[in-house]
Amino acid sequence: MQDYRNFEPEELAIDPSFQRWKLFNDPTESEFWKTWMVQNPDKEELIDKAYQLLNTLNEVYAGLPADQALVSDREVQTEIQRLSQSIDSQAKPVAKWYQFAPLRYGMAASIVVMLGVFWQYATHPFSVKKGNVTYDDLVAQVSKPLLEVTNTTSTSRLINLPDGSTIALKPKGRISYPDGFPGTIREVYLVGEAFFEVHKDPAKPFYVYANGLVTKVLGTSFSVQTFETNRQVKVMVRTGKVSVFAGNQATVTQQKEDYKLGGIVLTPNQQIVFSPTDTRIIKSLVAQPALLEKPAQKQPFSFKRTPIAEVFATLEKAYGIRIVFDEEVMKACYLTASLEDEPLFEKLDLICNTINARYEQLDAHIIINSKGCESL
Incomplete structure (x- = not known):
């Protein structure tokens, strides 16, 4: 069971249980959250802020073209921080633009990735009665x-x-x-x-x-x-x-x-x-992602002072997996390495250890968290 008392509004806005309650009025989730609110009356402000952020993000995502699954990385940063801070200041989301702090990028990217999940849920709701269908x-x-x-x-x-x-x-x-x-x-x-x-x-x-x-x-x-x-x-x-x-x-x-x-x-x-x-459905990457095609020659995973954006683009093309990162923060990151037969996650371990970053999986995407490489 999640400890929702320690959640930030941004985290609560992307929680599937919270989304099913606020966006789709799911009976089971509604009952849970009503009980939780009775037990945690001091968290009313948290619920209100998370709901405002969720609604605004929903509107933002609905306005995107049908074939645009994600906005650019820089827009991800700006949009999430702008919306979150505008809610804190009780201003309209369109009132101000704020510079996004790099340390919050992982959360920002996660929110926009999760938008795709609850938007799909909104257009194709999972209405399932609990129980076993044999x-x-x-x-x-x-x-x-x-x-x-x-x-x-x-x-x-x-x-x-x-x-x-x-x-x-x-x-x-x-x-x-x-x-x-x-x-x-x-x-x-x-x-x-x-x-x-x-x-x-x-x-x-x-x-x-x-x-x-x-x-x-x-x-x-x-x-x-x-x-x-x-x-x-x-x-x-x-x-x-x-x-x-x-x-x-x-x-x-x-x-x-x-x-x-x-x-x-x-x-x-x-x-x-x-x-x-x-009624839970969890989307992720397979345990051992495979190359999309088996080329006659080895895949060119040899890099010599290659900009990290090009490295991630090579991996994306080879495995068909979206890698989300802050290109502005990581513009000074370069990689010199030869990556040949290692599985994808070992490649990512080696890359992140080299450039002092870390990665996580979210909704079948790879999210890269980094403070930049100026000091390397």
Whole structure:
């Protein structure tokens, strides 16, 4: 349980529980926060400031173009500090501009990254009743006949679907699907673990149902794991894009009608873990991010007094992972190093140790925190 008494308004504004209460009036979260307010009456000002900041950030994000996931790093700094300080002074957010302190950059970047999460939640809300939705429950609701395959062996079993897609079903897994995929969508039902390589067909999207979570793709490769002990579902993307959303009937119907990727969108090297018992969904990077392509020659990770912005750009392109940092603060940072076969996180460890920085993961992004390199 979070100790919200020690939160700053900026931290509270990006907390998922607080967002679900204030933005979406979630009954469970509302009950929790009403109880918390009774127990912490001295924190009314904290709640008010966090709510003001959350509302303003919501408006800022809503005004961005649809294809703009993040503003520039410098704009991130300026916007968050400006909004936070204007709330403290009870001025309108457009009244003043403030210089952002470098030590607060990690928080600023985190807030803007998290904007994408609650904005996706606002446009595609996760309305899920607590409880377990089993494979048998899902299959029982299907009116058309289904083919079922069970892997009773000790190795993966390859399943060739009628549309040209393939499934590598892990031991003890079961999967059901209609013969021939009639209609305008392709649907499969899974319990256990499987790796999917889906034949691309934008006019006929592909859905995987597992324990209350729906994974929707147009053509890509990814894996889905369902865990019998705690009913969690994990989706990990290798290539392309997938979207995930909770499998209540209203949301599924909406997703089937638009033939687009909605919900929370995952790209290569990203994953989510979904728990239907407490409606939590956590987005992060996979444990071992892989290169997007296996080049004929080794990836050029050799740097000689290379500006750190170029170093991070090289890593972003190679792994498809967004690296958020303050380019102005780190403009004097350079790297001389040869990084070849190390995993991504070891590369980041070496880089950050060299330039006296540190990094953290947030919403499948890498956030770099640094005071600059003037003294190095």
